Amino acid sequence: QPLFEAFGVEQVLDSTLNRRVDLPSGGYLMIDYAEALTVIDVNSGSFVGRGKAARLEDTITKTNLEAADEVVRQLRLRDIGGIIVIDFIDMARARNRDAVLKTLRKALDEDRTKTFVVEISPLGLVEMTRQNVTDGVREIMTRPCPTCNGEGVIKSEETIAIEFERRMRDLAKETSAEALLIQMNPRVSAEFTGSEARVLHAIEQETGKWFHFEGSEGLPLDHFAVLLEADRERVLERALPFREGEEVHVDIVEPHMYSPGDAVAKVDGYIISIRGGTPYVGEKHVVRIEEAGRTGAVASLVDAPAGDGDGKPGAADDGVESKPRRRGRRGGRRRSGAKAQSASAASSSE
Structure with missing residues (x-):
């Protein structure tokens, strides 16, 4: 049996790429990387204490104590360096804040990498620095998403539909054909055909052209293709599935x-x-x-x-x-004459 598999090394390595880290009591950490610093947010999650007499302050303190140990473990596993801000859950009592800070510092004493910790604030924030030793697991094992270029978000279907709407108006001006057959992702085309197709009818009334859609799940959300420009009867004949x-x-x-x-x-x-x-x-x-x-x-x-x-x-x-x-x-139609379009191309041409 491979050593990495026997000792669970691969499983731990994979876990270092997750944004969320669960705590034993039911709370969890959320680790977010920014250009200038790393932010670690502590959340109580499903943990509400044990017994009818459990107090909120005790629940919060227990979660924060667990988080203090786990934060240091994650810093070492992920080899996170630079400025780090830990957002512990707010604690009302000073002695509880001191206990959490003491636990954090004790765990950091076992870390051979040089660290510096600032006092915990009344809001539960701890600022600290940790020496950069390597590029870190995240930098070594990952690369930016090719779809969003590392932004972590993409445009919504509604936003893309609005961009396509402008492009469809431009297409209507450029063609002498009566109707157009357009292929796009069904999640985007639904923005045009939903709600009794009011959006689609408004575009057609304004441009004097007829638009028909063919869905393709494999097409990126922000792309569409013009499959046919012809009279309405011919487009309709091909458009109806x-x-x-x-x-x-x-x-x-x-x-x-x-x-x-x-x-x-x-x-x-x-x-x-x-x-x-x-x-x-x-x-x-x-x-x-x-x-x-x-x-x-x-x-x-x-x-x-x-x-x-x-x-x-x-x-x-x-x-x-x-x-x-x-x-x-x-599906199954020929795509040889398709004109590929995208929201990004539309914006650049405009």
Whole structure:
């Protein structure tokens, strides 16, 4: 058996990359790295003390004492150096603050790396410095995220949709085509097709163009591609993923929000409202498409009783009469003529 595996070294190394460190009592540490310093926040978590007579101050002090030992352990494991600020939970009594500081200093005495600790403040903050010996585990074992470049956050779907909205208006000015078929991540396209597609209708009314969407889970959130620019009938023919009368195998994911008894399935962001599907949420079933629109479809169950659903349409928003087409699911179209677009490219071009 490998030594690292036998002594749990690899498991401990992996744990040093986690932002959260749990404490024995139920509290936890949150370790955040900044350019100038490292901040360690102590939280009580689920620990509320033991027994009916447990006092909040005692609970806080116990959590802070555990945290003091664990903080030093993490400093050594991660080899964190420079300025370090530890935010202990506020303690009302001075003697409790002194006990926590004493525990911290005692643990640091066992650390061979040079440290300097400032007195704990009334707010429970401890400032300290620790000599830099190596680059630290985090710097050695990781690299910045290629998606957010180390920022730790990405733009929300709503923000990206607003950027795409501006770009779609630009596209409408640049093309003489009547309609456009755009591929984007379903989580973003839902911002346009949700709430009765009010956003989409507003763009179309302003630009005089028709926009149709094709979902692709593999496409980054901040990218989209123009798959086709043509007249509305041709774009619609390619855009509709299903045809009336077609039978499709789907996952029924949730009850319908506005139609009791009905349920919803989603295929690459395309919403299929299933009549009488509520009892089958979480199951896979074959459904028959009864009405197909550009933002969604209405279907009935084929391999299970249809239930007592009222059968109200609602997903097929435009009532377009469709022609038969051999396609069982979204995807499989040629991408050779696609024009890749992104929010970042849009901002730079503007």
